[in-house]
Amino acid sequence: MIDARSGESIRRAEQPLLDEGQGDALMHRAARGLTRECEAQLRAGSGALGGTRAVVLVGPGNNGGDGLWAGAFLRRGGVAVVAVLTGSRAHEAGLEAFRRAGGVVTRLVEDAVRGHGPGAAGEQGGAARDAAGASPGNGAGSDGPATDGTGAATHGAGAGGHGSRRTGDRTATADSPAEAVAAAEPVDVAGAAELLWAADLVVDAVLGTGASGGLRGPVADLVREFEERRGRDARAGQRRPRVVACDIVSGVSADTGQSPGPVLTADATVTFGSAKTGHVVSPGEQATGALTVVSIGIEDLLGPAAVHRVEHRDVLEAWPRPTATDTKYSRGVLGVVAGAPSYPGAAIMCTQAAVNAGAGMVRFLGDAAARAMVLTRSPEVVCSDDQPWDVHVQAWLAGPGVVGDESQAARVQAVIEAAEPAVLDAGALDAAARSVADARLGPHKVLTPHAGELSQIFDWLHGFGLCEAGVERTEIEANPLHWAREAARLTGATVLLKGATTVIASPVASAPGHRAEYAAAAPSEPRPDREQGGGADPAASSSTAHREASPSTPDECLCLSVGGASAWLATAGSGDTLAGILGTVLAHVAEHLDALAGLGPWACGDGRWAAAAALGAGLHALASRAHGEGPVPPSVLAENVRAVLTRP
Ligand SMILES: NC(=O)C1=CN([C@@H]2O[C@H](COP(=O)(O)OP(=O)(O)OC[C@H]3O[C@@H](n4cnc5c(N)ncnc54)[C@H](OP(=O)(O)O)[C@@H]3O)[C@@H](O)[C@H]2O)[C@@H](O)CC1
Ligand SMILES: Nc1ncnc2c1ncn2[C@@H]1O[C@H](COP(=O)(O)OP(=O)(O)O)[C@@H](O)[C@H]1O
16 A cells, blocks of 8 residues: 655645754655665666766756755766756755765756856757766765764755755755856756766656646756657667656646646656655656655654555455355345447446456346346356346446446436445446436445546536536546546545546545545535435345445545556456446445455445445456456456456
């Protein structure tokens, strides 16, 4: 499990330590951690540090400070290091340490003509030549800053130190930093791109948790140029520098994962104290690379997580497995309403996945043709043409392949109104959104849209006056966490938003031990939750567990994310497979409120619906790579599900 937090949450945690004057110690621990990863990347490429070259892109704040200190440490280790300063300021102590270690300092200018000072034009190669020629150890070692017992530099500490950046801000003092930056050798975008390209390692220390918006100006141009070249050269099979990001990839929002401008996609990111939300949700996650969280001493002061990342090992550990006393009923019966004459395959794929995920029993409701096809593939499925209120199940799955078929659509509607928990997928999503006009759904109803389907849900909600405007698919893709939360808040349902990273948002306030960092405004007029207002006759079902759970309030949101799925999942039918898996785990947790407690206290009570959704998405992701990286047609995926769960 990775607990991810916002930048603001991290700042709150560090504040008491900054007040005690420990800012420099924090930065040094961060820089040491960053250095370790950089060294590992360099050694992986060259075997040794000597003779390797690194370029550090340095921003104006403390993220740049971390980068400069790491550059100094790398230099002392024998790496030729060039710093490219991207702002008009740079962290004072970091810059001094870097210089004293023998690092070469350049500053990025818009172009050579506009740049000033020596080397503004025609001398762009100067820094690179200096760096390449810098002898390891030159200016390093004894010339470095003194450190205290914790490894913190005493050099430069005191007034205006790291801890004062939000009050006095050493990076902004008028005397040395601005002058030091101005004195650095200018390098234009093309020259800097050459520097980067010639390096073995690029360290991205432009912006961290203090960023607002994406990269701007020359550094944005530089990153764009570098990424274009990386794309071209990757296709040509040429070498490329490794990229390590300091804290978070510059231009990715630590709080939301949004990346409004160009970003330098990292091979690895080293973050400090806690993962940030932007590491575990799209699109930020896709730029992050391998994530390392380095302890810097703020860990005991951290507040609650904004997003819990459910990892694959969590899925395998928490997946509900039968015990000797279990029966098929205690494990959970899943009712399925899926398929229509034009999409018969969906019924086959979701029932097959549910069976392979270990459902106690799968009951399929549909016409004779659909039943025959389901039975051909999965003879263990119990099939009938009953209506949902006629059968006794622990949970429902409704919607896959339900298009243009009135009798299946009527069953879908009955499932939406039923008291039991349900996965509402594909053809059930519009009907679920429409039903919100009458009553909120409750967190035991799990909506499973992709971005396009969520956009349609917002159209319905907008049509009912429940939100101010519709939301385009591209807006959702740019900030999926936000829109999943909004959808959960407005519908009252658990929302699983599909994509390269799956995010899950659930309007849960009652899960023990859970206090979400995120608090959205409550809707102006609270409307009744369907789970309280009734629906199906409770007597028709013994599945009352969800009704016993405390009703959720709309002002808190449990947020989870799941990654690691193969992009080969982007194929028609893999959503049907996911839906079947989700149904199986929902049917199990329906009457086992604490079944997923192993994930954390937040996964109990009402939190179990989101937890179950995360488990299902995690198993789906595991199945996508069960036999390596390659095509996984949904029928293979369903088989893989069973393989993943089978212990040798
Ligand atoms: N938390 C901890 O415990 C520890 C934190 N540590 C480190 O501190 C980092 C946070 O440092 P930070 O607060 O100085 O912010 P940071 O990200 O360097 O940038 C702020 C500067 O950038 C500027 N700027 C903003 N947006 C911009 C844009 N779009 N484009 C261009 N410029 C932009 C903005 O200037 P402004 O625009 O406001 O004039 C401001 O000067 C954190 O990520 C971690 O690496 C470690 O040392 C270990 C301990
Ligand atoms: N690029 C990707 N990387 C990883 N997983 C993906 C990617 N694209 C789609 N997926 C996953 O594949 C599934 C596709 O679901 P969906 O779009 O509903 O497909 P369908 O409706 O055709 O069955 C989802 O679980 C989604 O998260």
